[in-house]
Amino acid sequence: MLYEVLHRVVPPLARAVWRPEVVGLDNVPRTGPVILASNHLSFVDSVVIPVLVPRKVVFLAKSDYFDGPGVKGTLSRVWFESLGMLPVDRDDTKAALTSLDTALSVLGRGEAFGIYPEGTRSRDGRLYRGRTGVAHLALTAGVPVVPVGLRGTEQIQPVGATLPRLAKVRVAFGEPLDFTGLVGTAPLGRLRREVTDTIMREIQLLSGQEEAGAYNERPVDA
Structure with missing residues (x-):
């Protein structure tokens, strides 16, 4: 209910700004x-796409965004829940x-799931x-993947900034990719790698980014 109410208000306001x-x-x-598979430039990417x-x-x-104390913690939880987000403990080894x-449950309900393969x-x-992981979801659930290329979102709220800023943002959605016909055509590990690489190529075409050629590791304090 909260999602439906806020989604009628927040997206038009955000697009206007x-x-x-x-x-x-x-x-x-x-x-x-x-599955919406996107590049990841900023904390606000998970707001821009749903908007x-x-x-x-x-x-x-x-999960920190959902279990904070006091009024601020409550407002944070309500905000993230209203955007359709679900908590996950990134420090848990599992x-x-x-x-x-969780993603498979979301897809099993016929919903859209957003993921950052990086x-x-x-x-x-x-x-x-x-x-x-993105290939595991696509192949296991048998669902299409829409690649998404974001540009400029890192300028909305740069690392260290406390408030969002106005910035020129471009969001491109590619054609859905269907991998269901590939199941059983190669060893599963290799197939997941090939599917993931295909998705990342499409994201790169949409985002125009230089490819790093390596995995991105999460900083200890992130």
């Missing part, structure tokens, strides 16, 4: 399970497996190698 350039929004299926997509997109967010199970946001603007 930031006036993003949006390309290919019609590529996002209006119904049915789908633009005309259906609920579930992202995972740090967090990766829990995240995949794992954490890029701090130098380059596109890092994708981790194969």
Whole structure:
């Protein structure tokens, strides 16, 4: 209920303020399970995408945002829940497996799930190698993947900034990728790698980023 109420207010207001350039929004299926796989430049990416997509997109967010004390903690929890986000404890050694199970549950309900194959946001603007969790989800759930390329979101709230700023933002949604016909054509590990690399190539074409050619590791204090 809260999501439906705020989604009628927040997206039009955000679009009016930031006036993003949006390309290919019609590529996002209006119904049915789908994965939105995006590059990751900023904390606000998980706000920008749900604001633009005309259906609920579930992202995972740090559990810290949901269990803070006092009024500030309550407001934070309500805000993130209203955006359709679900908490995950990134410091839990089983967090990766829990995240995949949560994502499969979301897709099993016929919803849209947002994921950043790089794992954490890029701090130098380059596109890092994708981790194969996105391929695991696509192949296991048998759902399409819509690649997303973000540009300029790192300028909305740069690292260290406490308040968002106006910035020129471009969000491009690519055509859905269907990998269901590939199941059983190669060893699963290799297939997941190939599917992930295909998704990352499409993201790179949409984002225009330089490829780093390596994995992006999450800083200890992130």
